[in-house]
Amino acid sequence: METLAINMLNGLSWGMLLFLISMGLTTVFGVLGVLNFAHGALFMLGAYLCMQIMRIVPSFWLGLALGPLLVAALGVVVERFLLRRVYARDVSFQLLLTFAILLVLDDAVRLLWGPAYHVVEAPPLLAGVFPLFGHTYPVYRLFLIVVGPLVGLGLWFFFQFTRWGRIVRAAALDREMAEGIGVRVPLLFTAVFALGAWLAALGGALAAPQQSLAPSMGDRIIIESFIVVVIGGLGSFPGAFVGALFLGLLESFGTVFAGQAQMALPYLLLAVVLLVRPRGFFGREA
Amino acid sequence: MPATFPRRGGPLLWACLGLAALILCPFLLPTYWTMVLTEILIMSLFALSFNLLFGAAGLLSFGQGGFFGLGAFAAALYLQAGGGSVWLALFLGSAAAALAALAVGYLCVRRDEIFFAMLTLGFGMMLYTIAHNWRAVTGGSDGLPLFSLPPLRLPGAAFSLYSPVSLYLFTLAASLLGALLLWQVGRSPFGLILTAVRENKERFAFVGGRVQRVRLLAFVIAGGLAGLAGTLFCFFNSLATPDYLHWTFSAKPALMTILGGSGVFLGPAVGAAVFFLLEQLITQVTESWMIVLGAILIVVVLFFPKGITGLLAARRPRTRSPRP
């Protein structure tokens, strides 16, 4: 029973983190039409910047607040000066560009912080443990389970009910129409890309206390968040939620039941979805 | 502006001269350069196979390293098990890679170009994960070293592949075969069909064409040839390592192709040569080779999307008439 509960909670906490990160990927994809290969690197950068800030001012909350903002600023620069130039071009070149950015960011992290592992401490408020079925469970993981849906809810609310949110959705559906009614679409695109970067980095900063930081941490994330988007369908937050939850639980229980083969589980899931329902289970078609 | 190449004699003459030069190289150059050329030939084949997907089919694959590495491992396993024929090793490497490409491709062609790119990255990394973790078979992160390389047996003679000259010539023959196959594909009915799908897949479907199947065949051919290149690389390094399957390795043919130009058949080969030279230069200065690579790719994508050969072609005053 305890194993069930613990694995469930592990799966949920990882799943909710994945949800957060995938929201960024699918939003950028849905609005700009760009699948950002560098999304995982932005996640990683968020984690590393959080760590770096904590070296200067030992406050996780500051790192959490500031790190993602810095990455969002980087996102602004990337979109404005690089990505914007290739919107009109063939999709392959957009993909190659984000891939090139991935190469640069990946190696930059390695250059700045070295290839060794780093560790980030959870903040004192959340560093404790929670009694669970005679064992203890880290409070921080419970925190993650709550934070993910909160941010998701906030975003959903933003897109559904606020004026700016609706403008973004309109621009996503019909760029020319939005420009016709006076929306400054290029600015909007920059803002959305920055938002996507912020979400990825936020995920990274949140992930930092519970996993070791290494220059390869972005690799896994980009593939997993992509799998979430494939399962959930394009542009769908409920889809991303379900997909992330499913993947998180699958991986968590997978370690128990499949052992070494556990690493292949996300890919197996991907294969199954592609065979059964290539368009994903939610969301409208691209 | 003076013409860069005299047009008299035509492309066939140039091809023959080029071939002669390639054959004579190892006898005229120091060993170091022979080995450099060997590596360039292998990577050229790898990049040319990538371009079948990118240039001809309009599909971007970030997982070709998976098939390259699979070819290397298949050959290494065969040789480790006592296999004695390098030809068979080549065949096994290509076949294993082609089969894997069939399975992976079947899943990847079900989605459009954007998802295709990410899916190939994903499945390529899946192959990497397997290679990296399956210590018993692949040797894990250490890979599989080749303790012995059987001699190349031809009717009447046997050549040791430990000799750089023999290895070079063998690699030249194999990669030329691969390149020739790709050249034939480009000139075949399937080549026209591939272009049609790239140009307008909707129109293609509405005249009765099956887009997914066409793409799958291209993917299998590309994967098989990547496996061939991987096998040759395994001979060259006497090692098969999981690094070959990582996405950073898959980036290489993409970079070479964009650098050299995807619109010309030999563009990727030119790109491979330039890439290799750049790598040599830059690794002498810094270890952060990937940053420079990424930066170069950004510049090329933004400002020189047609690559080096594209730039050269644009400067030529006369253009070739289209094929009848």
Next chain:
Amino acid sequence: MSAQPLLQVQDLSHHFGKFQVLSRISLEIPAGALTALIGPNGAGKTTFYNLVSGRFAPSEGRVVFDGRDITGLPAHRVAPLGLVRSFQITNIFPALSVLDNVAVPLLLQHRQGWNFWRPLAREKAIYRLAEAQLERVGLAAAAHRPARELAYGDKRLVEMAIVLAREPKLVLLDEPTAGMNPEETDRMIRLIKTLADTSGTTFCLTEHDMKVVFAVASQIVVLHQGQLLAWGPPERIRNDTAVKRAYLGGSLDA
């Protein structure tokens, strides 16, 4: 003489979400009957084509072509059966030569699409057929030019040649004269009429120019707001009260 019509559509309906685009369309196109599909923009003409040609599957209803139920079959399965279409926005292979544009469907038809080892230049029979098709539509002179270089009207002719390449039984033309000047329109209509009379292909076209419609069509289908308003020979349509009312008292003469 076969009693069964070439195309038979029964209660064909389609909706996108809550939006009903077509309601219960039932009609027939007999072989050889040049059919004109008319109606104001938004009436559902292109949707009708999309459903019949396999671009998407209808929400309800049946499509029977040449005695075979093809409801919901995807486009690549419908085309080889002999049902092809053109698009409102010309859909060709721009980078290929005009001749190659027509060679593509022929290669597919002769199952040469998988051939990746023999040179294309050897496919002489196919290229002869392709040249013949270009002759039929009057584009033989442009055979080796890249299709993207052609004038708008000629590009539409390329699409016509592509579509006719496999000697189809039924061709659905979506606004074949859209964007053309009077001369080009005239040329196109005469071409369609000639092809309809001399080949075994049945044509169906959507058209806004009523002069053209009444000059060539042997039956007219009128759609309005997703519904079938009337369907029959031109004279009956001309005098149909519902049709007249739908066009707000304006006469059907141009």
